[in-house]
Amino acid sequence: MLDDLALNGEAEEYSYGFLDEQTKRMIRRAILKAVSIPGYQVPFGDREIPLPPGWGTGGIQVTASIIGKTDCLKVIDQGADDTTNAVSIRRFFARVARVNTTESTGEATIVQSRHRIPERPLQDDQILVMQVPQPEPLRRLVTSEVETRKLHAFARYGLMQVRLYEDIARYGNIVMSHDYPVRVHDRYLASPSPVPKFDNPKLHRSRALTIFGAGRERRIYAIPPFTDVRSIDFDDHPFERQKWQSCCARCGAEDSYLDEMLLDDAGNTQFVCSDTSYCNDRLSEGASR
Amino acid sequence: MITSIKGGEKAIDASHQLLSKRRRGDPNVAQLSVEQIREQLSLAVDRVMNEGSLYDPTLAALAIKQAEGDLIEAIYLLRAYRSTIPRFGFTLPLDTASMIVRRRISTTHKDVPGGQFLGPTYDYTHRLIDFALLDGCDDEDGLPLPDSDQVEDLHLHHDAGFISRTGLVEEELPDDSQEVADITRSPLTFPSTRDQRLQNLVRGDEGFLMALCYSTMRGYGRNHPYVAEMRHGDVSVVMEIPEIDLEAGIGTVQITECRTIHLTVGKSETPPRYTRGYGLLFGHSERKALSVAVVDRALRGAEFGEERRYPAQDEEFVLSHSDSVAASGLVQHLKLPHYVDFQAEQQLLRRLREDYDKRASEALAKENDDA
Amino acid sequence: MSDVVKPVLQVNGLTKVFDRRLACQDISFTLHRGEVLGIVGESGSGKSTLLKCLAGLMPPDAGNITLSLPDREECDLWRLEEAERERLLPTILAIIHQNARDGLRLDVSAGGNISEPLMTNGHRHYGTLRSVAMEWLKNVEIDPARVDDLPQTFSGGMQQRLQIARGLVTHPQLVLMDEPTGGLDVSVQAKLLDLLRRLVREFNLAVVIVTHDLGVARLLSDRLMVMQSGRVIETGLSDRVLEDPRQPYTQLLVSSVLQV
Numbered sequence: 001m002l003d004d005l006a007l008n009g010e011a012e013e014y015s016y017g018f019l020d021e022q023t024k025r026m027i028r029r030a031i032l033k034a035v036s037i038p039g040y041q042v043p044f045g046d047r048e049i050p051l052p053p054g055w056g057t058g059g060i061q062v063t064a065s066i067i068g069k070t071d072c073l074k075v076i077d078q079g080a081d082d083t084t085n086a087v088s089i090r091r092f093f094a095r096v097a098r099v100n101t102t103e104s105t106g107e108a109t110i111v112q113s114r115h116r117i118p119e120r121p122l123q124d125d126q127i128l129v130m131q132v133p134q135p136e137p138l139r140r141l142v143t144s145e146v147e148t149r150k151l152h153a154f155a156r157y158g159l160m161q162v163r164l165y166e167d168i169a170r171y172g173n174i175v176m177s178h179d180y181p182v183r184v185h186d187r188y189l190a191s192p193s194p195v196p197k198f199d200n201p202k203l204h205r206s207r208a209l210t211i212f213g214a215g216r217e218r219r220i221y222a223i224p225p226f227t228d229v230r231s232i233d234f235d236d237h238p239f240e241r242q243k244w245q246s247c248c249a250r251c252g253a254e255d256s257y258l259d260e261m262l263l264d265d266a267g268n269t270q271f272v273c274s275d276t277s278y279c280n281d282r283l284s285e286g287a288s289r
Numbered sequence: 290m291i292t293s294i295k296g297g298e299k300a301i302d303a304s305h306q307l308l309s310k311r312r313r314g315d316p317n318v319a320q321l322s323v324e325q326i327r328e329q330l331s332l333a334v335d336r337v338m339n340e341g342s343l344y345d346p347t348l349a350a351l352a353i354k355q356a357e358g359d360l361i362e363a364i365y366l367l368r369a370y371r372s373t374i375p376r377f378g379f380t381l382p383l384d385t386a387s388m389i390v391r392r393r394i395s396t397t398h399k400d401v402p403g404g405q406f407l408g409p410t411y412d413y414t415h416r417l418i419d420f421a422l423l424d425g426c427d428d429e430d431g432l433p434l435p436d437s438d439q440v441e442d443l444h445l446h447h448d449a450g451f452i453s454r455t456g457l458v459e460e461e462l463p464d465d466s467q468e469v470a471d472i473t474r475s476p477l478t479f480p481s482t483r484d485q486r487l488q489n490l491v492r493g494d495e496g497f498l499m500a501l502c503y504s505t506m507r508g509y510g511r512n513h514p515y516v517a518e519m520r521h522g523d524v525s526v527v528m529e530i531p532e533i534d535l536e537a538g539i540g541t542v543q544i545t546e547c548r549t550i551h552l553t554v555g556k557s558e559t560p561p562r563y564t565r566g567y568g569l570l571f572g573h574s575e576r577k578a579l580s581v582a583v584v585d586r587a588l589r590g591a592e593f594g595e596e597r598r599y600p601a602q603d604e605e606f607v608l609s610h611s612d613s614v615a616a617s618g619l620v621q622h623l624k625l626p627h628y629v630d631f632q633a634e635q636q637l638l639r640r641l642r643e644d645y646d647k648r649a650s651e652a653l654a655k656e657n658d659d660a
Numbered sequence: 661m662s663d664v665v666k667p668v669l670q671v672n673g674l675t676k677v678f679d680r681r682l683a684c685q686d687i688s689f690t691l692h693r694g695e696v697l698g699i700v701g702e703s704g705s706g707k708s709t710l711l712k713c714l715a716g717l718m719p720p721d722a723g724n725i726t727l728s729l730p731d732r733e734e735c736d737l738w739r740l741e742e743a744e745r746e747r748l749l750p751t752i753l754a755i756i757h758q759n760a761r762d763g764l765r766l767d768v769s770a771g772g773n774i775s776e777p778l779m780t781n782g783h784r785h786y787g788t789l790r791s792v793a794m795e796w797l798k799n800v801e802i803d804p805a806r807v808d809d810l811p812q813t814f815s816g817g818m819q820q821r822l823q824i825a826r827g828l829v830t831h832p833q834l835v836l837m838d839e840p841t842g843g844l845d846v847s848v849q850a851k852l853l854d855l856l857r858r859l860v861r862e863f864n865l866a867v868v869i870v871t872h873d874l875g876v877a878r879l880l881s882d883r884l885m886v887m888q889s890g891r892v893i894e895t896g897l898s899d900r901v902l903e904d905p906r907q908p909y910t911q912l913l914v915s916s917v918l919q920v
Contacts, residue, residue, distance in 0.1 A: 049416075050415035050416040050417050051415060051416065052416070055412075078399070080399070083399075084407065084412070084413050085412075085413065087413070088413040088415070092415055133506075134506075134507070134508075139507065139508040140508055140511055142508075143507075143508045143509055143599075150746075153743060153746075154743055154746040154747060155747075156746070156750075156780055157780075158776050158777070158778075158779040158780025158781075159776070159780075161776075161779035161780075161784070162765070162768055162772050162775070162776045162779060165771070165772050165775055165779065165786065165789065166768055166769060166772050168786055169769055169771055169772065169790070169807075169808050170554075170557075170769070170808065171554065171561075175554060233784075234784055234785060234786040235784050235785045235786075236785055236786050236787050237786050259398075259399055260398065261398065261399060261400065262398050262400065262401055262402055263402075264402050265402045265403075596767055652680070652681070656680075
């Protein structure tokens with residue numbers, strides 16, 4: 001798209017990574033604060049960028065502020081590199097930050113993602129940037145920002161626990177499948193972003209830094225490496241991840257999050273890995289069903 | 290000397306002349322033709338047709354021209370014109386499954402039977418001002434489409450064709466036999482029915498509905514929407530003509546149809562499932578179609594035992610304030626003279642103020658006595 | 661004297677000004693464990709303002725509210741850091757509102773309502789929470805089988821009893837009640853008063869109860885404080901105040917009730 005536009009040949013006039021240097025510094029300061037107070041939502045001055053709010057602008061601004069020419073960027077949406085929004089964001093950075101991009105989790109230095117955390121454990125030299133629509137885990141229970149900030153300040157999270165209690169009393173289970181809240185370092189309650197709860201345990205003591213960017217809601221928060229991240233639960237109803245009866249129809253993986261693929265109008269389906277990089281890696285290593 | 294704003298006949302005439310002059314703008318610049326508006330500002334035309342409740346792109350374009358691009362004013366023009374045309378019958382329900390699809394997406398699965406068609410969309414454009422358009426020497430012939438992308442006759446099942454088979458989704462309305470309300474002829478009643486609501490929402494102000502939809506997504510009445518299917522394209526309009534006992538196609542219209550599904554655990558006596566929201570709009574109006582579908586679902590709370598707590602869930606609030614023509618009318622009536630009631634109110638205020646001053650001085654005196 | 665048990669609550673010279681008007685003026689009293697203090701007076705006399713200051717909802721303009729709690733040093737409620745006060749209050753204090761709807765979450769089951777204060781204090785065992793909730797339902801004479809029902813399905817009297825269970829489940833040191841029987845039918849009121857009396861004895865509670873109903877005050881409280889225009893005009897044992905009122909205003913209050 002950018003190639004079609006007037007920006008062609010004028011890219012040098014835009015700042016590296018699209019944002020101007022002062023904005024990037026402001027965002028980096030917010031990130032530093034976020035890293036220092038794990039799970040705390042740091043307000044930041046969100047800027048309009050060429051993609052619409054709600055489509056990953058928070059993640060894009062974080063990535064734009066930390067990316068450098070030697071970085072290698074992977075962008076995924078729903079676990080896949082070929083989804084339209086992921087393609088669009090990857091192209092944006094290839095253009096405005098002139099970085100190499102990759103589809104392989106292992107090669108990336110920065111992974112920007114929406115709705116998934118890669119299956120392959122991330123390493124010390126990698127940063128995961130998550131796009132976040134609603135950074136406030138209490139928002140589903142309390143609409144007022146004044147109120148939720150107080151609840152965080154006093155670490156008063158009984159209300160969230162009430163929600164779990166009600167689920168168990170009514171349905172026998174905790175009825176939350178994604179965006180399942182976590183307690184970070186035993187202090188702040190945080191949203192892992194709308195990843196399936198399957199991905200929550202990957203945040204616990206991850207070797208990689210995870211930065212969460214919510215553009216529309218103007219918040220950045222982070223989980224530094226090796227931080228304790230506990231999905232909230234009851235002692236006698238412990239947190240559980242999703243499980244499947246089948247394995248991936250392509251690579252045979254039994255330990256990955258599976259998408260249900262529709263095969264026809266008759267409702268026939270099969271399951272394959274949602275993380276395309278993981279699936280391809282396994283296939284090239286000779287695994288198959 | 291103070292002059293009152295009275296006897297404004299001359300003033301009104303002069304105002305209208307000024308309006309025409311402003312509408313024409315700089316006479317050295319070529320005048321806009323209605324055809325140009327219809328063909329090149331088609332999304333504005335679509336909005337005016339929806340809220341104006343009349344499918345006529347040329348008239349809508351004319352209204353936009355006449356209103357200098359003020360879409361709410363244009364909508365009002367179209368509505369007023371609509372009152373003058375007789376109704377000579379009803380078409381059969383549109384068969385949207387046989388739509389000639391220009392665009393079709395589903396978000397619940399990576400791929401769906403029949404395929405996803407990105408079609409024309411701003412979704413994945415990067416919002417950078419295209420200075421090439423400034424010179425007027427833009428893509429004169431339109432972007433040539435590769436042959437393979439030419440619109441084909443695609444008859445695609447609705448999401449009902451695949452998602453419903455999971456057994457987890459609410460059935461769509463099973464029949465068309467019941468009489469359909471017409472809110473343009475008979476007034477809305479409360480509690481409202483779903484057909485009334487859907488009609489009201491389609492005519493409703495796009496900004497208002499979008500804000501309501503947005504509020505549900507920010508916690509003011511969450512209802513967990515997924516876009517099961519959004520499609521846009523052409524459908525034929527068919528009428529039954531009893532005199533000759535025939536069904537006859539009378540033309541095609543462009544529409545946008547949006548189906549949302551919403552996780553609903555609901556009452557204990559109903560199975561947990563996905564329930565539906567629906568929006569059908571003229572032209573290419575995805576933002577509005579989505580907003581209508583999500584608000585439609587929000588307003589169905591009573592069916593599923595949901596507490597009515599937030600604006601988007603309150604049918605009286607939503608349906609009574611959705612209409613841009615009505616809202617614009619009342620808001621702008623504040624510019625009418627109001628000096629008679631102002632005078633009456635001022636008198637009242639003076640009396641209240643006197644009472645207050647008296648009480649305050651009494652209290653002060655008492656305090657001084659106490660001290 | 662030093663080993664005499666200290667009062668749970670000591671209020672000293674509490675003053676609160678609203679809009680140049682003294683809502684509470686130089687109010688002092690003490691409250692011991694197992695003791696019920698009634699505050700009576702007509703609306704506008706400052707009793708609700710006083711209660712809000714005690715509850716940590718509204719800072720007084722002058723004076724002290726001193727809490728003596730087991731396992732911690734004596735502290736002045738309004739000289740604590742806000743965070744400390746907010747952390748402390750839910751563990752030691754319960755407020756019973758006149759309108760049960762102000763003290764309950766209507767979209768949360770009875771069991772959830774009772775368990776919330778425990779969860780706020782860190783309890784994380786569903787089974788235990790549930791059995792405690794059911795025990796408390798029994799305590800306030802609600803059928804434990806209704807543990808999963810929403811408060812909306814309860815009668816007014818039941819909602820009030822549910823609110824009391826939610827308030828007392830954490831065994832607070834101090835209970836503040838604002839017209840707890842207001843708005844209920846007379847027969848329902850009587851039953852609720854019986855229940856409150858039993859709970860006060862059973863849990864040895866320290867209670868401040870604000871009411872304009874002298875009947876309620878007589879039945880529940882050991883001592884009475886009569887307020888008028890923001891001041892305490894008379895105080896003493898309940899029987900004494902009601903049978904031998906000394907201030908003209910108190911006499912008026914008492915006689916107007918007796919006439920009914």
